[in-house]
Amino acid sequence: MSRIVILAHEAESLINFRGELIKVLSQNGYDVIAMAPEQDYRNKVEEQLGVKYESINLDNTGMNPLKDLATIYDINKKLRYYKPDIIFSYAIKPVIYGGLAAKFCNVEKIHSLIPGAGQVFLSKNLTTKIISQLYKIGTKNNDTIFFQNPDDQKLFNDYNIININTDTYLVNGSGVKTDYYYNTEPKTDKISFLLMARLIRPKGIIEYIKAAEKINKKKDDIEFKLLGPFHSNPSALTETEIYKWHDNGTINYLGVKEDVRPTIENTSVFVLPSYYREGVPRSILEAMSMGKPIITTDSPGCRETVIDGHNGFLIPPKDIIALKNAMDKFIKKPNLIQEMGQKSRKIALEKYDVHKVNQFMIEKMGLE
Structure with a gap:
């Protein structure tokens, strides 16, 4: 049985944004390990998605080099323990540091999703240059990168981030459960x-x-x-x-x-x-x-x-x-x-x- 790690920046997003994907992969026979920073989400993720959950040392908002080195070390340690065949990461730090750790651990297939370039690319400054270079390093060995809109795909091309050997695709967002988010009557009595x-x-x-x-x-x-x-x-x-x-x-x-x-x-x-x-x-x-x-x-x-x-x-x-x-x-x-x-x-x-x-x-x- 092939093992796949899903690496996220927030545990809640595993349920709300990747839950259906994780369920399908599990149904298709993959041994799925979900990873995110929050320690107290183990029961919720495992009960709702039916896969193993592992917390990682990741600070979403900070740019502390020592903390980020600790993140790479922790992801590397988890990957060496679980020995996945595939890793799928999304959001800035999981994509960058997950990609680096996956290379160190000889993970066979590396896939990433860019769910929006975020605030860092709203203006061109030193931080933008640093993040673009980190993206370039972190995604160098990716087999696949998914983008949710053509502007972000163009942005990564303009910054020369994408490796020539990496396949890129546009995907229609994270999708929505159209049965769960059911059709409703228009509300026109009070707008x-x-x-x-x-x-x-x-x-x-x-x-x-x-x-x-x-x-x-x-x-x-x-x-x-x-x-x-x-x-x-x-x-x-x-x-x-x-x-x-x-x-x-x-x-x-x-x-x-x-x-x-x-x-x-x-x-x-x-x-x-x-x-x-x-x-x-x-x-x-x-x-x-x-x-x-x-x-x-x-x-x-x-x-x-x-x-x-x-x-x-x-x-x-x-x-x-x-x-x-x-x-x-x-x-x-x-x-x-x-x-x-x-x-x-x-x-x-x-x-x-x-x-x-x-x-x-x-x-x-x-x-x-």
Whole structure:
């Protein structure tokens, strides 16, 4: 039996983003070992996915060289112990340090997924140069690299990161379980908007709130919902900031919910004005699968989900007026909510169904 290690930056993502892939690989006869930093997720991962879980020493946000050397050492130690035939890594540090450790341990097949280039490539600076060189070193021996949008694929080519012997493919995001995220009826009796994301500034949260303030001056019967966790990222918004806007009625902050489906179902339009370098935002795919029209930015990853004027609207990043005008279109013409929402559902079924996405990746990795 061939053994495959799935190396992640967060244990929760193993369940939410790679759960179906892991289940299929296990069903196909592979001995799957899931690895991520959190120690207290063992029972949850093993019970829900039916595979072994191993915690690793990995700091997601820091750039401490000593800690990163400890990460490489720990991954190397785990790989030498489990002796996998294949490794599949995703997110910055797992891809870089997992790729290095896999080479040291003579892992036969090395595959990576780039789920969005992230904040580091938003501007060109010393950090960008360092990360691009680390990516180049870490992916040098990759057999396959998957990208979730053509902008990131071009970015890696422009930075000369990709080895000439590595196969690269575009994949339609992480996919979405279209049966779990079921189709819903349009909500036009009271129009509401929902932004669902980590509470960091590049997700466009400030722009969303400022646009809501402009609309709220004219309309008291429109609701602007915000759902998502606070974060340790340097660009994170504070609880004081969020609750100030919540308390004055600009937004309705809903906190964090394990099951987001009821919130999406009771929303008219989904909004993500992100200027983060996304892969393909999972939150948008969930909303599309549930039949919601989308307002998002014409930026990497986000633009892949919307045909402007068909299942929603694309707006320029950081453009508060354009965002306000897009939301106004749904307020003035509520019939667009149903029309565009149905088209979102159709796109989700045809393009982003998780089983189609996983099958494509399995074929390209030769894991059928």
